[in-house]
Amino acid sequence: MSDALRIIPLGGLGEVGKNMTVYEIGDDRILVDAGLAFPRDEHLGVDLVLPDFSYLADRPLLAIVLTHGHEDHVGALPYVLREIEVGEVIATRLTLAMITSKLDEHKLAAATTLREVRPEDGAVEVGPFRMEFVRMAHSIPDAMAILFETSAGRVLHTGDWKLDHTPVDGLKTDVGKLAEIGNRGVDLMLADSTNAERPGMTGSERLVGEAFRHIIPARRGRILVASFASNIHRMQQAAEVAIANGRKVALVGRSMRKNMSIARSLGYVGLPDDALVSPKEAMSLPPDRVLVLCTGSQGEPMSALTRIAYGDHPNVTVARGDTVIISAKPVPGNELRVHDSINRLTRAGAEVLHEEVALVHVSGHACSEEMRALLSLVRPKALMPIHGEYRMLAAHARLGREAGIPAAGIVIAENGSVVELTPRGVEIVDRIEAGVTFVDGLGVGDVQDVALRDRRRLSEDGVLIVVTTVALSDGGEIAPPELIARGFAEDDALLDDLRDEADRVALELSADGITEVKLLQEHMHDAIGRLVYDRTRRRPMILPVVIEV
Amino acid sequence: MSDALRIIPLGGLGEVGKNMTVYEIGDDRILVDAGLAFPRDEHLGVDLVLPDFSYLADRPLLAIVLTHGHEDHVGALPYVLREIEVGEVIATRLTLAMITSKLDEHKLAAATTLREVRPEDGAVEVGPFRMEFVRMAHSIPDAMAILFETSAGRVLHTGDWKLDHTPVDGLKTDVGKLAEIGNRGVDLMLADSTNAERPGMTGSERLVGEAFRHIIPARRGRILVASFASNIHRMQQAAEVAIANGRKVALVGRSMRKNMSIARSLGYVGLPDDALVSPKEAMSLPPDRVLVLCTGSQGEPMSALTRIAYGDHPNVTVARGDTVIISAKPVPGNELRVHDSINRLTRAGAEVLHEEVALVHVSGHACSEEMRALLSLVRPKALMPIHGEYRMLAAHARLGREAGIPAAGIVIAENGSVVELTPRGVEIVDRIEAGVTFVDGLGVGDVQDVALRDRRRLSEDGVLIVVTTVALSDGGEIAPPELIARGFAEDDALLDDLRDEADRVALELSADGITEVKLLQEHMHDAIGRLVYDRTRRRPMILPVVIEV
Known part of the structure; x- marks a missing residue:
């Protein structure tokens, strides 16, 4: 008799952010991702939002597997490690490098063991879980999907992904392996739903590079590019075009410096030392010799670009003739802050190019045609949409139905749903408490x-x-x-x-x-x-x- | 010697909303538009935001001219009439009908005289101001631009507009008259900047009708269409398609009922009596026999669609198989509320079509190619961008420069700037106090x-x-x-x-x-x-x- 596999999403369903999913066979548990969410306006004064992971409190976790290094997949890791005994943390090289610096800050470097995996290598076994990894393209390098081979069946967990056929590092979503896995037969697929409502295909990251190649050579003033600091290839593309046009590159903002330093030291970005200047040096160069890569694409109050927009940055200013490229889309709820930055930068004399007016951003998530392609490759017997608000999960479920999955094989779960996979099929059998925990100042969970x-x-x-x-x-x-x-x-x-x-x-x-x-x-x-x-x-x-x- | 014309924007510059502009020759004053703004999240607990019009306190206004009936152009009228003596209010028929019901509510029906004008008729003279009107297409019928003929020069004030060549009522932006005015020679144009950053042309309102003709006949469940209640032609198009497909129409939401009643009684909408049913009747009909037109496209807390989404509306519910069309774009700052409605409606079983996933909305404002067309038709000597955040004004100014207006003829003013037009040209000569007044509960101006x-x-x-x-x-x-x-x-x-x-x-x-x-x-x-x-x-x-x- 085979043991059932229980899958319990603790976060990321019915919302965008704080992704965290428990996989459980008997008493053995693995956690996939440990993400956080940023507070919305209704969370007055809250700093961070974590999944409520009190369900995990009663026993150690065999492992935490991280699909990639974004905060909504790894940001809660220190808080989990503080409270739960974790056998090991399994991830790719870049993801591990990013969490290492995070664990150092939290003085948790010794709290667990880190195991590096490469999707190209063979399977990893942890207790009753046999895992293989599949390279997936996303807006951060080194993302992967996880294939679980268990006695209850075969489960593919995509993590965040898109079908970029021309990623900057050449490391495409491994469609060959996905097809091979599909041929083996997949009993259940948990897949990213973020863009399920959007028609068509998400553009390749390379499109943004093309936009940079149009914009940067034509400009005479300083150029600032703001993006998520984790979008290393975005930064690399901007830097390469700038360097080819005789500009030096300055990194502004703490996470920008940190991520570029990690990416350069591990060889993810090839940026020559002599191309880099400090922000101070940059401001002493002629404006047409400078590219500034900075944080603040979401209008975050203390970020580099916001301080620059308010004339409040110690080193960097903008003036007439400068160009600011906001290479990101506002996360819902951040629109007014981003607009405020744009208005202030424009008032200071800069021309601001943003995703509403120029192709300076592409999404990191698959749109509906890509999801259809994945469903065709993997041909899962059942689909459980994850990563998204309810409307996105529902749109993803429709795509699954259209791809031929029977209604009984579509699982629209919520945070806290206990989804059970047995050789007989998949169903929601129970629900556990799965709310939120607020981090407010130094207190975790004090704010109710x-x-x-x-x-x-x-x-x-x-x-x-x-x-x-x-x-x-x-x-x-x-x-x-x-x-x-x-x-x-x-x-x-x-x-x-x-x-x-x-x-x-x-x-x-x-x-x-x-x-x-x-x-x-x-x-x-x-x-x-x-x-x-x-x-x-x-x-x-x-x-x-x-x-x- | 001719008198100078002073133009003083009291609202609508550096922001979207609360449009209000003073035109002044010697001691004589006219006000163009008297709009309000809806509070942003930072205006905690405030109900409405008005321009600070204390500048007007010292003497009567000869007239207020209203370009069209949207709240951001007429919403402050009762508050102005309460404090300032106003000779007359001049507007087209639909605009007057809308403000009449508003003035009745405020018990201000006797506060001033209303004068109806038709753009096709001749000039109107009020003190030293000779005005002609030009029909402009917008997302509400009966919008107009104003041409001022004064001793200081000729000024065109566009109000909100777009270049819709196939408006639903056939009343296009009068490009012939704009060209004729251009031939006369325009010294200064104040023009709508809302979409100045957006490339291309705004789609015709008729495109939304085409979307309705695709969507509505294919659906078997109830159909709900949410839009701004003032977008009368949007509602008319949805109703016509529904009626042709054997559905009855229910109007849900106070402003929806009010605006449709005004529009029908004045003949702006031809909706047969027997096509209308009460919301209660509608819910007793088979689902494929019903179209509900409702308010709440912005996710406003007490609106019809929000209450329906929360299962909290006394009459209307949605169920599996129903379709909700949100025929509007969230005003920046309303995104999360609208997403919340979409999620809840989806959870209730409806498929929700919104502007991110289907062409169910077009803007009411001209995009950059239309602005270029206007600049070519009118060929103004000087341009003062109005109606928009700073980034929009700056983008509009760039379009003006590209159209050949010299730098000295571009006036980027702020609320409170005193812009003077004389035969020698146009310049900012002074600035006055022009902040905001908050309406909070029953208090006007008490919240500081x-x-x-x-x-x-x-x-x-x-x-x-x-x-x-x-x-x-x-x-x-x-x-x-x-x-x-x-x-x-x-x-x-x-x-x-x-x-x-x-x-x-x-x-x-x-x-x-x-x-x-x-x-x-x-x-x-x-x-x-x-x-x-x-x-x-x-x-x-x-x-x-x-x-x-």
């Missing part, structure tokens, strides 16, 4: 939903504090209340009236002999709240403070 | 920047209130402080430590004989703030309350 609800309320209408004292010794005499308003319309007449109302309530309660603190607070809260709402149609948070003296 | 700053701070880190009493009669004894935290990480150990620290500070101050309230508050604030920051790297708003008893 109620705090966020409070922050939201405070953010909309402010706070009104009513302070009064009740003199128990004096037969319960209640002092005239004081009012403190913050984030609330500053209308003195209204505040006066509220003070009068608070006085009136205090006197009335006093006359009624009510001295119980809870009751006083309730009366005060309701009376003030009513008056505020009548006068302003607003509901600030009202905090009555009653002190017994 | 400091309140917004407070709300932002509260929204990020919450609030911590420290309450203590000082007994003046008892020689300044300070009671052990109480702590109240809201929107702040709920870590009991931390709160205990903060309470201890507050106690310590109280005792220390008491021992030092410090009883002055301000001083006590300062000490408490600093000590607690320091400890909170050390422990959490967060800076909640700390409000020390000291009460003398």
Whole structure:
């Protein structure tokens, strides 16, 4: 009798970000990816969002396998390693290099063993899991898919991918191996859904290089290219065109310097030493001799490009005649920040080229025609769309149905779904707790939903504090209340009236002999709240403070 | 000697929204458009954003001319009429009908005189302003440009426009008249910059009709189309295709019902009475017999489509097999809300078609090739880009330069710039105060920047209130402080430590004989703030309350 394989997504379903999936046979567990998400506006004041991985707490993990080095696939790794015993972390060379520097920062270098794999090599066995790896093209080098050979069946987990036939490093998605795996017979495929709604094919990374070859030689001023620092080939392409046109290259922004340094030392990027200058040197060169590669393509508040846009960067400025290329697409929710950067850079005199107006970005994810191609190559018996909001998972499911997968073989799961694969097929058999954990300042998991609800309320209408004292010794005499308003319309007449109302309530309660603190607070809260709402149609948070003296 | 013409944009420059421009000769003033903006996330809790029009306070306006009926061109009208004496409001028929219902709601129907104009008729004279009107195509019927003939020169103000050669009502942008005006000689053109960065031509509104003709006949379930309620021809096209396919039409959402009722009663839309059903009736018909036209294309929280998406609408639900067409593009900042609606509707079983995946929307604004065409037709001596963020104004200015306008004739102004046109040319001669006024609940202008700053701070880190009493009669004894935290990480150990620290500070101050309230508050604030920051790297708003008893 074969053991069932249980697959439990802890993150990445119904959302874009914090990808994390448990694979479980009997008591043995492997984790695929350990990603984080960046907070949305509704997560007021939160720094990072992690999957809630408390499900993993009861026993060690045999291994964590990382498909590639993006934050939404590796960013939660330090937080997992802090709490869970992990046998080894398995990944390709670049991915390992990126997490090594991350683990060093968190003082977790000794927390586990790192095992480097190359997709071209043979299978790896960890407990009951036999894994092979398949090279996949993506917007960071060295990405891979994972094929699990288990007693319950064969499962392909794509990670993030696209079908780039002309990647910059020549390392294409290995369609030959995918076809061979398809011939072996795949029982279940978990595949990236990000662009499932988009028709056609995603452009090759090389298209952006072509755009650079059109733009860069024609410009006379400084050129700044902002992109995700992990998009090493994007940076390489810009640098190569610039160097060929007599420009020196400056790296600006911490993660840009770090990633380029890793990529250069491992040989992923061939950038000659004498082509690089410091940001300071760059600013002393003639403008047509400079290319700046910088962070900040998402308008992040403290990033290099944002500081440059605000005239607030210690070294780099832009002036009339300069060109800024924002080689990225705003992640949904970041649009206004990116637009703000564009406006400020334009005001400073630069011409800003961005994805809305020029072909200076391509996605890292397969569009629907590529997904169809993958479904044709692999011909899985069942499909479980992963990596995406519900609309993307649903669109991916439609593609699967069109490719001939029967309805019973389409699994639209959620974070926390327990998906079981047995020789009889695949189904959702259970669900576990799988929410989010917030990292807020130095605290991990301290901020709860109620705090966020409070922050939201405070953010909309402010706070009104009513302070009064009740003199128990004096037969319960209640002092005239004081009012403190913050984030609330500053209308003195209204505040006066509220003070009068608070006085009136205090006197009335006093006359009624009510001295119980809870009751006083309730009366005060309701009376003030009513008056505020009548006068302003607003509901600030009202905090009555009653002190017994 | 001719009088100078002063043009003062009070809104709409460096932003998208709240368009409002003063035209002034000597003491005589006309206002073109009186628009509002919808608050951005940074305007925590604000309902509406108006231009600060205090510049207009000192004397009556001869007239307000409205180019078309969109909220960003007419929405501030009631607020202006409440404070400024206005001789007359001049607009086309549909625009007047829309503002009439708005003025009725504000009980301002008697505040001014309404004058209907037709672009095809002759000139209108108001004081020293002789105006002609030019029909322009846009995403609402009955839009027009204004040609001012003044002693200082001839000025064309386009309003919002596009070069739709096949508008649904057949009323095209009047290129013949624009050419004729160009032949007369235009000294200055103020023109819409919204899509100046976008290459090519904006598609005709009729393209969306073609999409409807492909989509609607093929569907078997209910079909919902969400769009701006003012996009009357969009609704008409969807309704016509639906009716031809045996569906009845239900109007859902207050502004949808209102605008369609105005448009039908004035003859802008020919929708037979028997084609309309109530939302309730619609839900009792077979799904393939129903089209629902609804509001909520921007994911607005209380709108029809959002309530439907949340399963919270009193009449309308969606189910498996239904189709939702979101026939609009999210205004920047609304993306996440729209995505949330799409996800929820998909989860409810509907297929959602939106502008990212199908051609179900076209813009109402000219793209760069259309702007070049306009510049060729009108051949203005000078160009002042209006309606747009700085990047859009700058892109429009580049188009003007490429069209042969000399650098001295390009005026990139800001809200508050005083632009003077004389027979010698055009230049910015001064600037006036031109900020924003917030409408927050029932208050207009009560919320100031400091309140917004407070709300932002509260929204990020919450609030911590420290309450203590000082007994003046008892020689300044300070009671052990109480702590109240809201929107702040709920870590009991931390709160205990903060309470201890507050106690310590109280005792220390008491021992030092410090009883002055301000001083006590300062000490408490600093000590607690320091400890909170050390422990959490967060800076909640700390409000020390000291009460003398």
